[in-house]
Amino acid sequence: MKKQQTSESAKNLEKMLAVSPYNQLALSGVGPIKDVKIFDTTLRDGEQAPGIALSREDKVRIAIALDDLGVDILEGGFAASGEGEKEILTKLMKSDLDAKVCSLARCVISDIDAVLSTGVGMVHTFIATSDLHMQYKLKMTPEQVKEKAVEIVEYAKAHGLEVQFSCEDATRSDLNFMKDVLKGVQEAGVDSINIPDTVGVITPRAMGYLIGELKKTVKVPLSVHCHNDMGLAVANSIAAIDAGATICHVCMNGIGERTGNAALEEVAVNLFANYGIQTVDMSKIGPTSKLVERITGFNLAGNKPIVGRNAFAHESGIHVHGVMANSLTYEPFKPEMVGENRAIVIGKHSGAHSIQGRLDALGIAFPEEHLPDLLSTIKKIAIGGKMIDDAELLVIVDNLLWKRNTKGTMVTLDELTVLTGKNTTSTAVVTVTIAGSGKRTAAETGVGPVDAAINAIKKAINDKLTMEEYKLSAITGKSDSICEVTVMVKNVQNDGALAVGKAVGLDIVETSVDAMMCAINRDFARQRNA
Template sequence: MDLFGDFPEQTPPSDSDVQFLDTTLRDGEQAPGISLTPTDKAEIARKLDATGVGVIEAGSACTGAGERETISRVADLGLDATVTSFARGIKGDIDLALDCGVGGVNLVVPASDRHIEGKVGTTRDDVVETAVRLTEYAKDHDLWVEVLGEDGSRADLDFLERLMRAALDAGADRICYCDTVGHATPDRTADVISRLAPLGPTSTHTHDDLGLALTNALVSVAAGADLVHATVNGIGERAGNVALEEVAVALDHGYDVETVSTEKLYDLAQTVATATDVPLAPNKAVIGENAFTHESGIHTDGTLKDDAMYEPYSPSAVGRERRLVLGKHAGRAGVRAALDEHDVDVTKDELNAIVEQVKEIGERGKRITDTDLLAIADEVQGRERDQRVELLDLTATSGGATPTASVRLAVDGEEQVASGVGSGPVDAAITATRRALDIDATLESYHVDAITGGTDALVTVEVEVSHGDHSVTVNASDSDITRASVTVMLDAFNRLLDGNPEPAVADD
């Protein structure tokens, strides 16, 4: 089946032809669990404006007094972008938008018979009359007006064209094709936009329910749409809206169409992720952690030889940096490059031994940090690492109601003693150790990795500890789980403090 054979031939638009309407603050916020504060919306709006977004839909004035206060705050920021409010086909919604001081409204009216008859309970003629009357009313009040045909992807195309033509004749600044439920295929999208674009300025609003939001947005532009509705990170109802950063980069990289300042996209994405508490998927295009991260030995080697070997565009184009990480797929080139960054010279045999240990750790599902790598290199090259923290004595009891432990440490040659309580002797011992050091470190994970059989069972404890921007994963074995736990914590602290000239330890 040739899905794309009947697409109309179009000339890709020039730079000035395509802009964005960002609806993160309205459609994006409608995603379950998201509620943006006025401060959040103001910060996001400022960054959208700085990125070059032309229209910012700040919310729905009809939602309530709190939402109107927030919309007003965004409208008062003095942005270059046009700030709008979503408005239903009700005169009162336009009045509420006017009270917020916005520059425009996104006026939505039903377009499909499912919505006209089943949702609103009206007729096609009444919908056209409402669109015309409210468009004229909004224009009389000096508002920029975009008329959206809700569920346009399932509408009768002849009626949709009639509705949008009437809106433009009434003075609407532009019309919008809405794939409200992410129903449309690319060929359907092309058919609709090709009918609407000749009428006047046409926008496209796509959702990702079929995973086609980006494709449909690009097809819309190819068919004549010149404004794309999008949200940052693709947040939105159900499967979300088309992601602004993906459309912007696809147009820029694939068609030389510049829409926004792409180098600001990553910072914008992080801001929205933090405000919405919706973390970025590691494999998310453009802004995911893994987008410019290489572990595979083949890919790392190729990237070191040529930046573009395994990347379609430079990470700096979207405000990112390339990362070469070490794991079970690591190769000699990647490990050598990481060692070179720390000015560590190794022989061929030493490199092979380091690579073998890196792969062994990676096989256990662990990531190898710079601190880990340097510790492995020290071990392979037989260098003694300064032990700034040494365990002198450890006692732990659990016979009473509250498990307790005490430790005596040598820290840079000075003795430190501390005690602690916990849910068990191990917890108490770790608490005592951290008190003795008073180091600003976080125990990210702790687990027993392996236990041998027999009465003298050997316990292997593995921990991940972070300190500032660094983290380390280490393990230690002992027949005493409490001693193994303290030993591994001290080993982690030694590695983390090794490159820190100012030890963060207690003075008393």
């Protein structure tokens, strides 16, 4: 169901925006654009993306979500392509949707009959008008193409259908011929005319020119259907609306053939932010995007505008500082406007402000004097691009706070080399420095690289040292998770005392060795502080 925003809620949405003032200056000469209809083709052109195959249930779920989002027209399928498509279109007609349900059809009588059999009241019919398509695909003369276009529009209108006609490959068609065809279908009673950039080759300025020229001939509403082969689908759609088109074909998440179609969410946000035109319920964009992503299995790129996981994620210390003061410093609009959430990411580029902000959000009171140590540890762990989630941050913090009880370092690990592999006996060589005793180097084998490294350390420190307990945890359970190792050792100094060591890190062997060294130093500290 299309949701009409109250004037108060519209004002609240406007407060979430911080776009360029030059947009309005550039648009000052553009006539008022009162309304733009969203023609959603996620269920037809979107499904044609390689790898997407939707069941009837899938299509109905997506259709209901898009209808709730507020799209005006739903292109539910291609009736002539099979009985399954007919059944889906019939089911959509019985789903009590506010949006008009439309079917694609070629300029063929049997295609129109297939649409009529579903009970759908609108047809989007097309025929190619470019020389390239007429010669190599249709093998028809321009005269035959125009005759067929007019015939089908007349037939569809005579049978009570609302008709939108498309000149396929319009942006590579001869302008005069295209105008001639459009005059013919207009005289035949067409309700709207669509201009497709079928292979995504036009530029925004050229699209504006083309729509402007066609408006001299076309008196019915103009629509635009843009593909993203050159990365300009959304820009071309906006340019067409700027020039007078009032219907825009889109797909949720920009899915579609090859590189996809103009993304619904990007078109909707641009129209609202820069033209003040609200085409859908903005707050439902994020949830609808996620639903389509789950059902289609077509994963979004992290940097996808509006709905990608990084759209409102901040890691850089400078950016986070600004966002924490006022989010609009580094966001064009607030994420809640489109039903999304902001994420302050902890990683290699994080600064003290972002880490402190995350700690505050988690309710952790962390000593300010130890913040540089925490920042250093995080940057070390995240050097390979690792993003640290809340659970891992808690473990790192806990480990640093726990280490505060150790005063100074008596034993340092200078070198560690581990040789391991399939059908290879794991061997480790370590060099340690013990205060007052100098350097010691030892080599040992073990059952795996961790055991070999621990055995080498024991040999270098004290042969009677024993491992009483070893515990390893992968914090998130993922393959790139930070691991936490806790060890309990005995006889570090040959007096029967127990010592516990803890460490966190990405590499299991290194983290295990760090935990071992922590336990050894805690034992030396016990004696020194006694």
